[in-house]
Amino acid sequence: MTTTSPFLLETRGLSAWFGNAQAVKPTTLGCAANTVTAIIGPSGCGKSTFLRCLNRLHEEVPGARAQGEVFLENGPVYGPGVDPVAVRRKIGMVFQKPNPFPALSILENTVVGLRLAGVRRKNVLRELAERSLRLAALWDEVKDKLDQPGMSLSGGQQQRLCIARALAVEPRVLLMDEPTSALDPVSTARIEELVTELKKEVTVVIVTHNMQQAARISDRTAFFLLGEVVEFGETSRLFTNPVDPRTERYITGRFG
Ligand SMILES: Nc1ncnc2c1ncn2[C@@H]1O[C@H](COP(=O)(O)OP(=O)(O)OP(=O)(O)O)[C@@H](O)[C@H]1O
Numbered sequence: 001m002t003t004t005s006p007f008l009l010e011t012r013g014l015s016a017w018f019g020n021a022q023a024v025k026p027t028t029l030g031c032a033a034n035t036v037t038a039i040i041g042p043s044g045c046g047k048s049t050f051l052r053c054l055n056r057l058h059e060e061v062p063g064a065r066a067q068g069e070v071f072l073e074n075g076p077v078y079g080p081g082v083d084p085v086a087v088r089r090k091i092g093m094v095f096q097k098p099n100p101f102p103a104l105s106i107l108e109n110t111v112v113g114l115r116l117a118g119v120r121r122k123n124v125l126r127e128l129a130e131r132s133l134r135l136a137a138l139w140d141e142v143k144d145k146l147d148q149p150g151m152s153l154s155g156g157q158q159q160r161l162c163i164a165r166a167l168a169v170e171p172r173v174l175l176m177d178e179p180t181s182a183l184d185p186v187s188t189a190r191i192e193e194l195v196t197e198l199k200k201e202v203t204v205v206i207v208t209h210n211m212q213q214a215a216r217i218s219d220r221t222a223f224f225l226l227g228e229v230v231e232f233g234e235t236s237r238l239f240t241n242p243v244d245p246r247t248e249r250y251i252t253g254r255f256g
């Protein structure tokens, strides 16, 4: 029997391997609905791998596997009969480098997931595209050129287009893996504002190397080190009063 959890998204003893190399050690943490959780930690500590386990993308890498449990709204994400494609519709993802489909227009990029989900009617697609583009704070910039290629947008706009694409299928969770690391400061600020707005719609888990960013936009922060969560807690507390000396070393920039 599954016990009811106060978390929208939860991991219990989640671990991940690439072949025989363990990238994530058993990790148990939970994200409440409509919150932003930041994941910080040095390069190679397993942040992206952890994130990709949450929506079952990790297992797409040949030789890679995950163990342990993930629950979304108390339902198992792993287990017999769970369709990973359905999981990825509920747990969307945005990557470091904006990756709109090069051959598709702005409109078609936005609705590509809806088309895959079987939505066919043009006016419905158009309406849902507008809703997602508005949510992604891109509508005003693209409403007069929806038929132009997604690639014709600036980097920051492309990233918001990818956010719109992820939001179009109405996910419960949005995973973001360093979504602003390829962007200029103005575009970064826009995405940060957007994340704060999006909290009303989705629960966000964001990997970032930018600790100011984590401090600005997240409610809780997890500090990863060597595949392990060293500390997880309220962001303001973790950054001002870390419990673990390794967290303190990392956030004060005195690491390794
Ligand atoms: N495709 C892969 N095949 C084999 N090993 C991998 C693969 N991807 C990552 N790893 C290894 O898994 C570990 C965790 O990598 P991961 O990409 O999750 O780190 P990260 O914390 O996201 O780092 P960064 O901050 O640089 O993005 C590292 O030791 C890495 O070398």
Ligand SMILES: [Mg+2]
Residues within 6 Å of the ligand: 047, 048, 049, 177
């Ligand atoms: Mg990474």
